[in-house]
Amino acid sequence: MARVARFSGTERLAHWLLAxxxxxxxxxxLALYLPDLATVVNRPTAKAWHIWxxxxxxxxxxxxxxxxxxxxxxxxxxEIDRFDADDLRFLSPARIVTGQKAPPQxxxxxxxxxxxxxxAAILAVLFVTGGLLWLGERDHAYRFDGTVIVHDWGMxxxxxxxxxxxxxxxxxxxxxxxxxxxxxxxxxxxxxEQHHAKWVGTEPREPxxx
Amino acid sequence: MSVLPEHPREGLPIGRAAFLGVFGLGxxxxxxxxxxxxxxxxxxxxxxxxxGSGWRIYTVSxxxxxxxxxxxxxxxxxxxxxxxxxxxxxxxxxxxxxxxxTFHCVTGWSVxxxxxxxxxxxxxxxxxxxxxxxxxxxxxxxxxxxxDQITLDQFLLPDNILARTLGGAPVKREQxxxxxxxxxxxxxxxxxxxxxxIRFDDHGEAGFWExxxxxxxxxxxxxx
Numbered sequence: 001m002a003r004v005a006r007f008s009g010t011e012r013l014a015h016w017l018l019a020x021x022x023x024x025x026x027x028x029x030l031a032l033y034l035p036d037l038a039t040v041v042n043r044p045t046a047k048a049w050h051i052w053x054x055x056x057x058x059x060x061x062x063x064x065x066x067x068x069x070x071x072x073x074x075x076x077x078x079e080i081d082r083f084d085a086d087d088l089r090f091l092s093p094a095r096i097v098t099g100q101k102a103p104p105q106x107x108x109x110x111x112x113x114x115x116x117x118x119x120a121a122i123l124a125v126l127f128v129t130g131g132l133l134w135l136g137e138r139d140h141a142y143r144f145d146g147t148v149i150v151h152d153w154g155m156x157x158x159x160x161x162x163x164x165x166x167x168x169x170x171x172x173x174x175x176x177x178x179x180x181x182x183x184x185x186x187x188x189x190x191x192x193e194q195h196h197a198k199w200v201g202t203e204p205r206e207p208x209x210x
Numbered sequence: 211m212s213v214l215p216e217h218p219r220e221g222l223p224i225g226r227a228a229f230l231g232v233f234g235l236g237x238x239x240x241x242x243x244x245x246x247x248x249x250x251x252x253x254x255x256x257x258x259x260x261x262g263s264g265w266r267i268y269t270v271s272x273x274x275x276x277x278x279x280x281x282x283x284x285x286x287x288x289x290x291x292x293x294x295x296x297x298x299x300x301x302x303x304x305x306x307x308x309x310x311x312t313f314h315c316v317t318g319w320s321v322x323x324x325x326x327x328x329x330x331x332x333x334x335x336x337x338x339x340x341x342x343x344x345x346x347x348x349x350x351x352x353x354x355x356x357x358d359q360i361t362l363d364q365f366l367l368p369d370n371i372l373a374r375t376l377g378g379a380p381v382k383r384e385q386x387x388x389x390x391x392x393x394x395x396x397x398x399x400x401x402x403x404x405x406x407x408i409r410f411d412d413h414g415e416a417g418f419w420e421x422x423x424x425x426x427x428x429x430x431x432x433x434x
Contacts, residue, residue: 032317035268042423084221113225121229125236132240133318140431145264146243148319150236 002189006181010068017060024053104197126154264321267384275352275404277387288410290338311394314430328373344410349402358417396428
């Protein structure tokens with residue numbers, strides 16, 4: 001079966017770095033947050049995992065951008081940033097409710113773009129609020145009533161986003177083939193033509209060096 | 211396998227706008243959340259999750275103890291000259307102290323300007339007279355198996371209080387009724403709720419959370 005390259009090795013590593021650090025942060029954070037879990041997990045251990053995984057994400061991304069194929073990361077960021085008319089139609093509530101056929105999409109569909117943008121923004125908020133919580137332990141000038149609330153709400157929002165992402169990547173029959181792309185880098189051309197027609201509808205060229 | 215060319219940059223930079231919007235909203239929320247208290251009142255969020263709702267209630271076992279004035283007793287025991295057990299009427303008649311202090315939880319939230327009324331540690335030590343060998347004070351909760359301990363010097367800090375009221379009303383059930391130890395200079399887990407026994411010891415013992423990695427000396431701003 002003909003396949004096309006969807007993600008570079010650097011893009012895939014960035015994705016799995018995010019996935020791993022997210023679940024470490026979530027697990028260790030819940031151990032710090034929920035009394036039932038706090039009773040079974042040593043607090044300093046949970047805290048160390050939480051903080052170091054939070055640092056590992058931006059540091060790891062920076063290393064990947066500098067030492068890996070940073071160009072492919074920049075390409076993804078640029079594609080995710082841009083929403084064209086088809087993207088807006090893709091996200092239209094009226095289209096979704098009525099079940100109309102999705103307009104042709106690029107390498108990322110509009111839902112994936114939106115999910116990525118929201119995830120990145122919420123992670124940035126969590127990084128800021130987490131930093132304030134860390135600072136607030138050392139200097140109460142950095143303790144604000146809203147910090148924990150925003151950190152908590154960010155966590156809840158992220159859980160919803162990740163749950164939706166996992167559903168689309170693992171369970172939803174029409175989209176779960178994309179899991180192959182983020183693990184091997186390749187997807188079936190026929191699947192790509194169906195779901196990412198604007199991307200596949202262009203001519204092949206030489207692969208970029210990773 | 212073939213590799214496809216980059217998709218031409220078309221459309222509007224909505225991604226960065228959404229990123230900056232959500233990020234800005236989140237950062238603004240740090241300042242705005244406490245001011246949204248009224249807007250979120252009555253929404254039915256669990257305690258602590260709504261903006262400005264303040265207290266978060268933690269327990270280690272359920273159900274929470276229920277205070278019965280007819281049967282409640284405070285036992286003061288251990289290395290003291292006059293061990294005693296007080297009923298609620300006797301507790302209520304002990305000299306009263308009041309204070310306003312900020313409550314800090316180790317998980318990162320605080321409640322400012324909490325008004326307490328209750329019994330000062332000095333009143334209790336005058337009552338039972340600790341023996342010279344007493345170095346530590348252990349608080350035992352009706353909520354089994356919660357227990358915690360501080361040194362005798364820490365116990366006698368002038369802003370400590372065994373609270374009978376909180377915010378101008380008797381300590382509520384979820385706040386540790388009828389007696390909640392308050393140690394403002396330490397994180398909240400040192401302040402035992404539903405306190406039913408205060409024991410003077412000659413040695414240190416790890417409390418409930420200290421057995422799980424928390425600092426014994428839980429000074430606010432200087433511990434984990």
